[in-house]
Amino acid sequence: MKVVVASTEEQVNKLNELIHYIYHSAFPRYFTDQQIAGYIDWKVLHFPEEKEHPLYTLDVAFRAIASLEVIISILDVLPEQKKSSEHQELFKKNVDNLSQSGLFFPFTYQNFLQPKETSFKDTCSMYAKPANQFLI
Numbered sequence: 001m002k003v004v005v006a007s008t009e010e011q012v013n014k015l016n017e018l019i020h021y022i023y024h025s026a027f028p029r030y031f032t033d034q035q036i037a038g039y040i041d042w043k044v045l046h047f048p049e050e051k052e053h054p055l056y057t058l059d060v061a062f063r064a065i066a067s068l069e070v071i072i073s074i075l076d077v078l079p080e081q082k083k084s085s086e087h088q089e090l091f092k093k094n095v096d097n098l099s100q101s102g103l104f105f106p107f108t109y110q111n112f113l114q115p116k117e118t119s120f121k122d123t124c125s126m127y128a129k130p131a132n133q134f135l136i
Helices: 009-030 033-041 058-077 085-101
Strands: none
Touching: 009 033, 009 058, 058 085
């Protein structure tokens, strides 16, 4: 007999928070709004609705949280640091962990080496976190 422990509500909330951060802080630095909208349509990092999904187990949810945090850490330091084989290996390992957890993340380290080229119309992203709460 195998005992499976369900993930906690806090883990589910943390996963949703990390996915939101990637879409609204990391992706806008590297991709256009149209590309990000496409990723939403492709269900990139889509959190499953079915409670029977392996992501709703304690162990798998913990591994997914850790992997997302590592990927976010790498993406946050990439603009300041040069390409690193250590970062590349760590990134790949954590993308593989996400895949095993059931989260679709079809990116490689190379997808994030160049920040997006911005024109005037692209300087504001509907996915990026606003600098302030005032309407202009």
